């Protein structure tokens with residue numbers, strides 16, 4: 001009756017609310033199962049009608065581990081605002097109003113079939129995944145789950161942990177829709193079947209004690225931001241990993257957004273993200289955020305309006321710089337490199353193309369994809385690693401041994417680029433700037449060792465100018 005009149009005579013909502021107050025914990029049930037939208041009084045009036053598809057129920061309790069997560073109890077009704085990889089951004093509908101991220105596996109959409117919001121139902125996992133899950137903490141003897149059968153579409157499997165092993169039982173469906181494990185013993189639905197075997201567990205010799213708990217995804221990273229917060233405005237350039245765009249964060253803050261190509265392997269670009277996360281210096285490009293929970297991955301950094309130093313030096317504005325300006329650029333790079341030395345990091349790809357220029361000739365070091373933490377004084381790499389040969393010190397090019405000294409060598413080549421207004425070093429010789437991405441042959445150069453004996457010219461250089 002209540003459902004019928006509420007649905008048909010919506011203009012009398014306030015009257016129905018007086019008649020059937022909606023403050024109790026079950027006040028949402030009309031919307032979940034009755035109509036396509038539901039009025040929820042804990043929501044602000046402007047969003048009071050919520051599509052049924054965004055209504056979720058918490059299957060398990062979850063305790064927030066950071067400020068942007070939301071603690072929930074099993075049975076909480078939630079409105080999901082967005083899905084972000086392994087998490088959803090949800091608002092609690094009843095009780096204390098609160099919003100935050102919860103693991104997607106901890107909630108179920110109420111517009112899906114009735115099994116979807118049962119804590120024991122794990123629709124899409126395979127037999128081996130079920131075993132792995134049931135055998136991992138916090139699951140224990142007697143934990144069980146129901147999953148879709150891999151071999152028989154439309155049927156199910158019951159997986160139960162029995163001490164250190166997992167037993168699987170096929171749940172068949174009769175043409176009439178009833179479910180059974182043993183022929184001749186059908187049940188009208190899954191709840192009844194499970195209730196029977198919980199009570200009579202000796203029949204399957206595996207007690208059904210508690211529904212399986214899903215694993216908690218790793219803690220959300222403070223750098224992670226939702227993708228909708230960023231808008232792309234203008235393409236700035238393109239590198240090995242993908243395009244770089246000028247964009248806006250929340251329609252106000254200008255940023256640079258690197259959009260990682262879909263075919264890039266995660267291990268190829270995560271090094272750059274990890275390096276950026278732990279480095280903070282005014283002469284190093286600053287990471288603002290990442291969107292890495294789904295594709296394409298965005299790496300968001302501060303925007304340097306004048307682009308890379310190599311192109312800038314070749315531009316009319318760059319060509320008009322006097323020696324003192326060039327010296328100033330060199331000092332800024334040395335300053336950033338000094339910070340990397342303090343952090344025991346070797347950049348390995350220092351070159352004018354990897355320095356970015358902003359307003360008032362501000363220069364910052366970028367491109368930390370090849371940067372590595374030095375555990376000893378030397379970082380050795382396999383011979384298959386590709387290198388920017390014209391910028392690479394002989395011992396690094398020939399023997400793949402990198403050190404702060406090999407960065408000093410690259411800095412020397414960078415000085416050549418700066419003071420020649422962006423000329424290519426060793427003009428006419430093979431080994432262009434992108435050779436580290438393609439095959440190169442260090443032996444085609446006749447280097448004379450020098451960097452191995454070089455002290456930190458960057459610091460001396462800076463001091464000399466000061």
Ligand SMILES: Nc1ncnc2c1ncn2[C@@H]1O[C@H](COP(=O)(O)OP(=O)(O)OP(=O)(O)O)[C@@H](O)[C@H]1O
Nearest residue numbers: 236237238239240241244256301302303304307308
């Ligand atoms: N933060 C930024 N602000 C302004 N322009 C940028 C920024 N980052 C990159 N760019 C521009 O986009 C271009 C491509 O940058 P990206 O880092 O992808 O490639 P790259 O420097 O060629 O390095 P690689 O191919 O080694 O990754 C740069 O040369 C520069 O002109």
